[in-house]
Amino acid sequence: MRASLLIVGITLLAAACEPTPTQPEDVRTLLALPDHFETPFVPEDNPLTGAKIELGRHLFYDRRLSANGTQACSDCHEQARAFSDGRRTPVGSTGQTLERNSQGLGNVAYSASLTWASASLVHLEDQIAIPLRNDDPIELGVTDGVVDEVLQRFAADATYPRLFAEAFPESSSGPTMGKILLALASFCRSLISANSPYDRFLAGEPDALTEAQRRGLTLFNGERFECFHCHGGTQFTSNYRDASDTELRLSFFNNGLYNVGGDGSYPPYDQGLYELTFDLRHRGLFRPPNLRNVEHTAPYMHDGSLETLRDVLLHYARGGRLIESGPLAGDGRLSPLRSGLVRGFTATDDEIDAVVSFLESLSDPSFLADPRYASPFAGP
Ligand code: HEC
Ligand code: HEC
Structure with a gap:
């Protein structure tokens, strides 16, 4: 379908042909x-x-x-x-x-x-x-x-x-x-x-984040955990665009969730960007999701195959997922297509918990209950 795309590496640059919005x-x-x-x-x-x-x-x-x-x-x-x-x-x-x-x-x-x-x-x-x-x-x-x-x-x-x-x-x-x-x-x-504890922290309220959440934020943005490379910026994704962007920055990564058969493949029914480009190097490429309110969007990953945020952290700490048996068996850590930014790292339980609690600081209860976004049909 999209076989004409020529992409090497992880970041695509495409000239944007859309004009800027009229009334920002x-x-x-x-x-x-x-x-x-x-x-x-x-x-x-x-x-x-x-x-x-x-x-x-x-x-x-x-x-x-x-x-x-x-x-x-x-x-x-x-x-x-x-x-x-x-x-x-x-x-x-x-x-x-x-x-x-x-x-x-x-x-x-x-x-x-x-x-x-x-x-x-x-x-x-x-x-x-x-x-x-x-x-x-x-x-x-x-x-x-x-x-x-x-x-x-x-x-x-x-x-x-x-x-x-x-x-x-x-x-x-x-x-x-x-x-x-x-x-x-x-x-x-x-x-x-836009009204999570993290937003209030950015707006100048240091106490909006707990001590553990502040530690988690530092780890998230550090070179050991590497999260920020793919989940950076106000929306926690490198696949980001706002009205000032004159070119599209589409980024996709293989984060080592699968390595079926040891050649970097993902499950045959969904190989990510490869499904559209048929370029074998694109197996397992997915968009880094925006992480706001991620506490409320379990289960995780494109196929919902990780249950909790702790599971997600352990996946990254290991540097890829090991599936020991069955048709999807393989060690994601050994995948030839895994991103170099998912290298695995050593972390204490306390550090993993701190990053999880930082991710929870991206939850915005007012968003989940805002009547402007609610059903207009809900009766009493
Ligand atoms: C190389 C880029 C990269 C790095 C580094 C990275 N991620 Fe991701 N992240 C992704 C991609 C791509 C996905 C989606 C993968 C998929 O669905 O198969 C993802 C998915 C997630 C999800 C699931 C979100 C959802 O809605 O299902 C969470 C949570 C997450 N990452 C947190 C983190 C944390 C925490 C770190 C640091 C330890 C991290 N990521 C490091 C690229 C990255
Ligand atoms: C049967 C369940 C289902 C229904 C019904 C559904 N969606 Fe979705 N929606 C999904 C899934 C699954 C995805 C991810 C699709 C993918 O990655 O291929 C998605 C993705 C999206 C996205 C892209 C989000 C992003 O972050 O890129 C938008 C926007 C969206 N849906 C809006 C809608 C709207 C509007 C409707 C009603 C017209 C709708 N959806 C109906 C399941 C559904």
Whole structure:
């Protein structure tokens, strides 16, 4: 599918053809961004407005947006779990199991590329079409044959015609798939988490972090643990973009989770970026996830194969995962494709606990309960 990509190494640079957003000031106000957050990139053809966010919020929580009326975006992206779902891998509206873990959506506006491993999905508008429209695997299942029926549900509703008209005042054509994607992307972009203890620490409150969390922060940013190389910056990922970025920095790494058969392979059903490029060197390349609210997005990694944050730390300390038997057997530490930044390190239990508690300081309870992100349908 993306065989034309020529990538060597871990960081891709692609010229950005998108213009800078038109009204960055309005975006900052609309999203109530604190000073230490940059303005996120917003594509020029989908300027952010409160009315679009509100329409998107309704659609995000509405099961009528699935072909068979049984599933909404929010069934795989729950607010109380920072918009992940707590499962290893989710099940779509018709019962098909997906290969990958549902991602948290907090601050997704700052991701340079979307999903666990794609170099081509760089706009939320494009990414969201996948769960909505895909037929293999089916998520919401709004394939071509059922589009009209689904749109009719919204056109005939008591509230939606007004919401669509307010969100798209220049158009009188009522609900369309295009408008639905623009509104859902706007809602996802509005999901800002900026009020964790770590944010208060950055804003000048040293006591917002416990002593252990401050030690964990130092270890996280140190050369022994190496976390910051791939999870640096305000969003804890090198796969980062804001409105000032004129080029896309897409970064993907193999962190030694698998070494099937000893040649660096990942499980045959999901080899990361390789699935799109068919370049053998891209086996096991995944995007470093944003770590905000990571305490609430277990289980971890693209396939949900690590249960706890402590398991994640032990994985990095070992320098790769050992799977002793079965079809996926192999020692990730010996993988020829593992990143040189995942070398393994010696750490005391106390140090591991400190980094885990630092990661917990990225939790933002106000984000998990913010009524602006909650279902508009929840009754008393
Ligand atoms: C059946 C479960 C399921 C449903 C329904 C679902 N998603 Fe997802 N979502 C996922 C999974 C799994 C991923 C990761 C996909 C991958 O890496 O290939 C994901 C990824 C995403 C991402 C990318 C996040 C990132 O950090 O890059 C966004 C945005 C998103 N979903 C929004 C939505 C919206 C909006 C809807 C409703 C139209 C929706 N999802 C419906 C499971 C689901
Ligand atoms: C070489 C780059 C790299 C380094 C160094 C690195 N990570 Fe990661 N991290 C990744 C990638 C890539 C993933 C996703 C891998 C996958 O899903 O298979 C990931 C996943 C994670 C996850 C899971 C998040 C989720 O939502 O599932 C956590 C937590 C995490 N890393 C924490 C850390 C910590 C703590 C350190 C330091 C000990 C660290 N990482 C070092 C690249 C890195």
